[in-house]
Amino acid sequence: MGVPSIRLRLASKLQRSLPQQPFVCRRCLHQQSQAGTIFRPQQRAPVKQAYLPRALRQTRPQSTASPTQQPSVSPLSALSQNISRTHSRPHPGTSSTSTSTSWPETNSRTVAYWLLASATSVFGIVIFGGLTRLTESGLSITEWRPVTGSFPPRNQEVWEQEFARYKLSPEFKMLNSRMTLEEFKQIYWMEWTHRLWGRVVGVTFLLPTLYFVVRRRVTRGMAGRLGGICGLICFQGFIGWWMVKSGLKDDLLETGKHPRVSQYRLAAHLGTAFVAYLAMVWNGVRILQEHALVRDPGEGLKALQRLGxxxxxxxxxxxxxxxxxxxxxxxxxxxxxxxxxxxxxxxxxxxxxxxxxxxxxxxxxxxxxxxxxxxxxxxxxxxxxxxxxxxxxxxxxxxxxxxxxxxxxxxxxxxxxxxxxxxxxxxxxxxxxxxxxxxxxxxxxxxxxxxxxxxxxxxxxxxxxxxxxxxxxxxxxVPRGMVRLLQKRVAAAAAAVGVQSKSAVGRRGADAMLKARIQSS
Structure with a gap:
């Protein structure tokens, strides 16, 4: 018999003499007992390939490594993995009750882009509203029809009816008594576009708000703020008509006054639009900053502490x-x-x-x-x-x-x-x-x-x-809620790094004892 056959038999004998259960050092058992967990031995641990002869290494089947046999990672890698696990979302088809009912810790980045786009639309309608006032077109539509008013006049008869209503207003009697129908159409289209734009702003904000809240793409606090902005937009439409009404009624105009809307109602109308716009911008910018900070919680927390x-x-x-x-x-x-x-x-x-x-x-x-x-x-x-x-x-x-x-x-x-x-x-x-x-x-x-x-x-x-x-x-x-969130994530990441470090120490101790056992045999 050759030397390789002798080595093969010795290796097989050595493998049969090893214990059926994996070796765990006394220190690991002590740590597990302090944590209140009961150690349950797993399946037989495979012999490391480095300690086997070459012939046996080629013929021995490879077993799937358990999670505890993965290589140890650095604290920085553990921190990154912890953050990525926190931001990972479940599959849309999941049926987990906690996922579908609980509020997330952070808002979706899509919400920020939508808020900034809505703010851009509000910025445009504010400027267009100023043009409507400067061209004295705001009093051309004398009725407030939130639904049917979305459709402009379609034929000559309807145009004549709208012009007849405008002739009853103080503005026509005192300023525009010689206005023709074609001139009336010019100011009518300005005011109609302004009102239609306002309806579009309301619909394009209300429907996405419902979607983001139902699908839990926003935090509980952000859901409340979005609801408040929806209320502001609805209130803005009411104030707009309340403002126009002040220029259409003779009893609302002071004696000898130029027929125009009340400056108080105009300021309230503009102020509400400003507040809604600023709320959209503020929340959109805060969400983007939130994502930038949680990308690296440690550095983000340092930046906020410096600002504070x-x-x-x-x-x-x-x-x-x-x-x-x-x-x-x-x-x-x-x-x-x-x-x-x-x-x-x-x-x-x-x-x-x-x-x-x-x-x-x-x-x-x-x-x-x-x-x-x-x-x-x-x-x-x-x-x-x-x-x-x-x-x-x-x-x-x-x-x-x-x-x-x-x-x-x-x-x-x-x-x-x-x-x-x-x-x-x-x-x-x-x-x-x-x-x-x-x-x-x-x-x-x-x-x-x-x-x-x-x-x-x-x-x-x-x-x-x-x-x-x-x-x-x-x-x-410095938002206090963001500081608490970053502190929570840094603490969780540090705890994960500590657990992995202890597990790595236990694995190194078990490997050393196994190597010594093989060498002594």
């Missing part, structure tokens, strides 16, 4: 105050538009012979409605075109100075300059550019007696500036 430091607290509060100031300035612009106050004192910075108009013009007793005149100041602020324009100028100048002051603070404060992230610095610079453009548009709109293109661009600049401030705020604000 006391060095940036004054800057964060200043950004919040600036957003309120920009919003108030925009609403004062709505009052200016509702009163046509841009058509008086078309110079800047002068108003007449000085920086301020005469006191008699600013506080005109004509606008007081009480004998005691205790409403003289506030009624002139909201109903007097002269004082309304002055208020808007003061607020706009204050906003301009506040933006540049905040930019200087971010550049020349050593603590803020060091702790402020690069994205926030870029956002701050963008706000500086937007406010500069807005001031130029506002001044030129006055100088050229409120031309339609410049006036519409000025309104768009106000919404763009508010968007820039909002994006800047999202880059320096």
């Amino acid at each position: 430091g006391k060095e940036l607290r004054p800057f964060r509060r200043s950004v919040a105050a600036l957003s309120v100031l920009v919003f108030v300035t925009a609403m004062s612009g709505a009052l200016v538009a509702g009163l046509d106050a841009g058509l008086v004192y078309n110079d800047f910075p002068w108003m007449g012979q000085g920086l301020l108009p005469p006191k008699r013009e600013m506080f005109d007793p004509f606008y007081s409605h009480t004998p005691s005149r205790n409403d003289l100041i506030w009624r002139n602020m909201f109903e007097n075109p002269v004082l309304a324009q002055l208020d808007h100028r003061i607020l706009a100048t204050t906003t301009f100075c506040a933006v540049f002051g905040l930019w200087g603070y971010s550049r020349f404060s050593p603590a803020v300059r060091t702790m402020l992230p690069k994205a926030a610095k870029t956002g701050m610079l963008g706000v500086v550019h937007l406010v500069s453009l807005q001031v130029v548009l506002g001044i030129t709109t006055l100088w050229f007696l409120v031309p339609t293109p410049l006036a519409a661009a000025h309104q768009a600049g106000a919404l763009a500036l508010l968007t820039g401030v909002l994006v800047l705020g999202s880059r320096v604000w």
Whole structure:
């Protein structure tokens, strides 16, 4: 018999002499007893191929390795695997009850893109609504028909009926008594397009909201916020008709007033649209940031902790105050538009012979409605075109100075300059550019007696500036819910790495004992 046959018989004898159950060291048994689990031996562990003769290695069938025999991984790899398992979704055909009824920890990225697309549509309808007002088309449709109003007139007879209704309005009697049917069609199409666009915004937001909530693509908190935005959109449609109604009724118009909608209702209509738009932008941006942070929970948590430091607290509060100031300035612009106050004192910075108009013009007793005149100041602020324009100028100048002051603070404060992230610095610079453009548009709109293109661009600049401030705020604000989520994921990943490390130590100990047993045999 040759030497290979002897080696083969010795290897077979050695294999039969090994225990039927896998060897587990005393340390692993002690750890399992402390964890409260009972060790149940698995099937016979295969002999490592490195310890067998070459002939037996070629003929021995390969067994499937158990999960405990996988190679150990580094803590970084374990962290990545844990994150990927957290984000993995079940198959759409699964019937798991917990998956179908529980809310996820994070929102779907698709929801963010849909929110930003909806915000873009709202931005467009706000600008188109400004064009409708500037062309005096808003009072051309004298009835509010939410469903049947979606269809325009289809024949000459229907057009004649619509024109007859418009002839009964104060605007036609006082301003457009010589208007022809063809001229009426031009303003009618403007208002009809504006209303149809509003219906499209409502449908394209409500239906996807129901889908995302039912399919659990959003968190519980985001579901509530989406429901609130749906309510705002519905309320916006009601306010729109409430505003138009103020220009169609003779009893709603003050004696001697130009037939136009109430400046109060116009400001409420525009303000509600602004709030709905800002809510869409804010939530969309936060979802995208949420996905960027959970991609690496450790680094994301460090970034949020850095933002939450006391060095940036004054800057964060200043950004919040600036957003309120920009919003108030925009609403004062709505009052200016509702009163046509841009058509008086078309110079800047002068108003007449000085920086301020005469006191008699600013506080005109004509606008007081009480004998005691205790409403003289506030009624002139909201109903007097002269004082309304002055208020808007003061607020706009204050906003301009506040933006540049905040930019200087971010550049020349050593603590803020060091702790402020690069994205926030870029956002701050963008706000500086937007406010500069807005001031130029506002001044030129006055100088050229409120031309339609410049006036519409000025309104768009106000919404763009508010968007820039909002994006800047999202880059320096620290959401507490996201901090808790990142802390939870970091702790879970660390625990997973610890378990894998202990398992790797146990495997190395068992392999060493098995190797020593083979060598002694």
